[in-house]
Amino acid sequence: MKPIPLCWRIVLVRPRNPLNIGAAARAxxxxxxxxxxxxxPYGPVWQETRSAVGAEEILKSARAVEKLEEAIGDxxxxxxxxxxxxxxxxxxxxxxxxFARWLRRRKARGRAALLFGSEKTGLSNExxxxxxxxxxxxxxxxxxxxxxxxxxxxxxxxxxxxxxxSVPLPAPKVDRSQPANAQSxxxxxxxxxxxxxxxxxxxxxxxxxxxxxxxxxxxxxxxSSNDARVLGGVLAQVEWKIESAGG
Amino acid sequence: MKPIPLCWRIVLVRPRNPLNIGAAARAxxxxxxxxxxxxxPYGPVWQETRSAVGAEEILKSARAVEKLEEAIGDxxxxxxxxxxxxxxxxxxxxxxxxFARWLRRRKARGRAALLFGSEKTGLSNExxxxxxxxxxxxxxxxxxxxxxxxxxxxxxxxxxxxxxxSVPLPAPKVDRSQPANAQSxxxxxxxxxxxxxxxxxxxxxxxxxxxxxxxxxxxxxxxSSNDARVLGGVLAQVEWKIESAGG
Numbered sequence: 001m002k003p004i005p006l007c008w009r010i011v012l013v014r015p016r017n018p019l020n021i022g023a024a025a026r027a028x029x030x031x032x033x034x035x036x037x038x039x040x041p042y043g044p045v046w047q048e049t050r051s052a053v054g055a056e057e058i059l060k061s062a063r064a065v066e067k068l069e070e071a072i073g074d075x076x077x078x079x080x081x082x083x084x085x086x087x088x089x090x091x092x093x094x095x096x097x098x099f100a101r102w103l104r105r106r107k108a109r110g111r112a113a114l115l116f117g118s119e120k121t122g123l124s125n126e127x128x129x130x131x132x133x134x135x136x137x138x139x140x141x142x143x144x145x146x147x148x149x150x151x152x153x154x155x156x157x158x159x160x161x162x163x164x165x166s167v168p169l170p171a172p173k174v175d176r177s178q179p180a181n182a183q184s185x186x187x188x189x190x191x192x193x194x195x196x197x198x199x200x201x202x203x204x205x206x207x208x209x210x211x212x213x214x215x216x217x218x219x220x221x222x223x224s225s226n227d228a229r230v231l232g233g234v235l236a237q238v239e240w241k242i243e244s245a246g247g
Numbered sequence: 248m249k250p251i252p253l254c255w256r257i258v259l260v261r262p263r264n265p266l267n268i269g270a271a272a273r274a275x276x277x278x279x280x281x282x283x284x285x286x287x288p289y290g291p292v293w294q295e296t297r298s299a300v301g302a303e304e305i306l307k308s309a310r311a312v313e314k315l316e317e318a319i320g321d322x323x324x325x326x327x328x329x330x331x332x333x334x335x336x337x338x339x340x341x342x343x344x345x346f347a348r349w350l351r352r353r354k355a356r357g358r359a360a361l362l363f364g365s366e367k368t369g370l371s372n373e374x375x376x377x378x379x380x381x382x383x384x385x386x387x388x389x390x391x392x393x394x395x396x397x398x399x400x401x402x403x404x405x406x407x408x409x410x411x412x413s414v415p416l417p418a419p420k421v422d423r424s425q426p427a428n429a430q431s432x433x434x435x436x437x438x439x440x441x442x443x444x445x446x447x448x449x450x451x452x453x454x455x456x457x458x459x460x461x462x463x464x465x466x467x468x469x470x471s472s473n474d475a476r477v478l479g480g481v482l483a484q485v486e487w488k489i490e491s492a493g494g
Contacts, residue, residue, distance in 0.1 A: 019266070027397055029390035054390035097408050138407070143276035146400070150274055153397035154404050160345050162384065187441035 004100065004164040005109040009035040010152060011071045013127060018045045022052035023149025024116075025062065029055040031156035032165060034060040037071040037113075057139040068115075068127060073183035076110035077103075078129035080123050080149065083144040091128075093136040096154065100162030102133060110178045114155060119148050126208075130182060130214040180228035188228050189215055191235040198242045251347065251411040252356040256282040257399060260317045260374060261365040265292045269299035270396025271363075272309065276302040278403035279412060283309040284318040284360075315362075315374060320430035323357035324350075327370050327378035329400065329450060330391040338375075340383040341402065347409030349380060357425045361402060366395050373455075376462040427475035435475050436462055438482040445489045 010028060015021050015038060025036055036058055038046065046064050065071050072078050084093045094102045117123035117133065128134060137154055146154070146185060159165050180188075190194075193211060196202065202210055223231065257275060262268050262285060272283055276299075283305055285293065293311050312318050319325050331340045341349045362378065364370035375381060384393060384401055393401070406412050427435075438456060443449065449457055470478065 023394055026390070026394055030384075030386040030393050030397075032387040070338075071454060108486065137404070138276075139277040140279045143273070145301065147270055147273055147300075147396070148275050149394070150270060150277075150400035153393070153400060157384070157401050157404075195340050 001163045002104075004103050004162075006077065006103065006112040006164060007035075007110070008159060008165065009037060009071075009075065009111065010156075011037045011039060011068075011113050011115045012041075012152075013039045013068060013115060013123060013150070015041060015116075016045060016119050017147060017148070018048035020119065020148040021045070021049040021194055022055070022059070025055035025058045026051075026052040027149065027153035027156045028058050030153070031046070031160040033156055033159075034058060034061075038064045039063060039071050040064075040066055057163050068130065069182065069186055070241045072110055072113045072115075072130060073186075074181050075113040076179045076181050077108050077112040077133075078115065078131050078182055079106050079112065080115045080128050081091045081117070082122055082134050083139065083146070084134075084136045091134055093134050096135055096137045096143065096158055099158060100164045103164055111181070113182075116148060116152060123231055128213055129212040129219070132179065132219060163213040165209045176226040177224050180225045184225065184228045184232070185215075185218055185223065188223075188232050188235065189218055191232060191239060192218075195235055195239050195242065198239075248410045249351075251350050251409075251413060253324065253350065253359045254282075254357070255280055255406060255412065256284060256318070256322065256358065256360045257403075258284045258286060258315075258360050258362045259288075259395070259399075260286045260315060260362055262288060262363075262372060262395060263292060264367050264395070265295035266298065267366065267395040268292070268296040269302070269306070271399040272296075272298040272302035272305045274396065274400035274403045275305050275385075277400070278307065278407040280403055280406070281305060281308075285309060285311045286315050286318050287311075287313055315359050315377065316429065316433055319360045319362075319377060320433075321358055321428050322360040323425045323428050324359040324380075325362065325378050325429055326359065327362045327375050327381045328364070328402065329369055329381050329383055330376070330393070331381075331383045338381055340381050343382055343384045343405050346382050347411045350411055354390055356430070360429075363395060363399060376459045376466070379426065379466060424471050424475040427470045427472045431472065431475045431479070432465055432470065435470075435479050435482065436465055438479060438486060439465075442482055442486050442489065445486075 010024060010033060012021060012024060021041070028034065028036055041064055049059060052059060082093065115123055115127060117127065128159060135149060139146060189211070192214065221227075255380055257271060257280060259268060259271060259272065268285060268288070288311055296306065299306060301389075329340065362370055362374060366376065379459060386393060436458070439461065
């Protein structure tokens with residue numbers, strides 16, 4: 001089985017229980033992953049997360065950031081995790097057991113971020129709009145929701161089992177044929193939003209959900225790094241035209 | 248993939264942390280397992296284990312027993328879990344990723360018990376002497392030991408993923424060609440120990456470790472239920488002869 005050359009980062013979005021952060025860190029260590037980022041942890045929660053057997057290094061180097069974008073900016077692949085039970089999702093859910101095949105079919109390589117939502121609410125629709133794919137653990141219908149630390153452990157195990165873990169990437173080499181990373185897509189989206197704003201596309205009440213749809217639309221285009229640069233340039237030109245005409 | 252007709256019981260031996268018992272119960276519920284037995288839990292630990300999201304039924308029907316034999320007596324297959332790191336084991340460790348194949352090769356069916364040791368010490372050599380096989384989660388060398396709740400979750404996931412979970416068994420039908428269950432093997436061992444005692448086989452200081460070796464020897468014979476009955480009968484006859492001669 002050929003390994004999938006991905007370097008994984010585990011991202012916990014707003015976890016509420018310090019024990020779960022510790023348990024997640026330990027699972028990373030158990031399976032040879034290294035990078036943990038926590039988005040907007042409650043202050044005391046983050047303070048209390050001091051140690052986890054064998055995972056001291058991982059916790060010491062773990063980052064806490066304020067926004068999801070900071071956690072995934074440089075990732076070519078962003079994958080969300082969900083039980084898929086609480087809301088009707090309009091997207092295909094990849095069973096965890098099928099995840100490696102999904103990655104292989106896409107010839108995925110580079111940096112990848114795996115997002116886990118908070119214990120209570122999971123990932124929001126906005127978080128999900130950043131994701132190239134959504135993975136679901138095939139749990140029992142009457143008890144679908146897993147404990148956060150256990151879910152992280154299952155993903156780490158499955159990534160290791162299926163050959164989807166690579167050694168840490170060396171120098172951040174840009175591969176322009178790979179999916180544009182989250183940061184450059186977000187730049188394109190911001191530019192597009194300004195242009196569309198000038199064009200009167202947004203309604204004040206639905207602006208947020210319109211942006212989520214646009215982000216999904218952009219993701220689904222499957223832009224490469226190069227595509228994102230080209231599209232960004234086009235939009236910059238349009239924006240300049242509109243602004244200079246308006247001024 | 249043909250399912251393996253085994254009905255699993257998860258057995259936690261001397262767990263120390265009530266959170267781990269709850270987490271284990273939740274993992275069972277997540278993957279459709281039902282039966283949890285706890286051997287010799289510390290009193291307060293068992294009292295504190297009141298709830299786990301979605302696993303209320305499992306905790307309510309969970310049994311606490313004093314001895315391992317009570318937890319595995321009716322099991323045709325007993326499997327131990329170990330990191331394999333703390334002592335030099337003289338036995339082959341089955342990687343978790345290979346466990347289903349191992350069960351299939353043995354055409355395993357009937358009742359199976361999966362043993363997890365305490366958080367601090369794992370399973371003792373005596374516990375391991377009851378096991379037909381020892382399974383190891385393929386963890387990283389520098390951080391091999393997993394959190395108990397996470398380890399249980401991985402096993403439940405892997406059993407489900409690999410088709411090694413059957414529906415609960417109906418009436419306890421005896422299949423004499425399957426491995427003798429732990430209880431009948433223990434009866435044979437007790438009888439053999441009495442006969443060997445008469446014969447002066449045991450040395451006072453090493454009796455315990457000699458018994459562990461004998462148990463392993465008996466297990467490795469792979470006796471069926473029928474074999475165990477026959478051997479038990481033979482030993483009873485010898486025992487009777489010795490005792491009547493001595494009296």
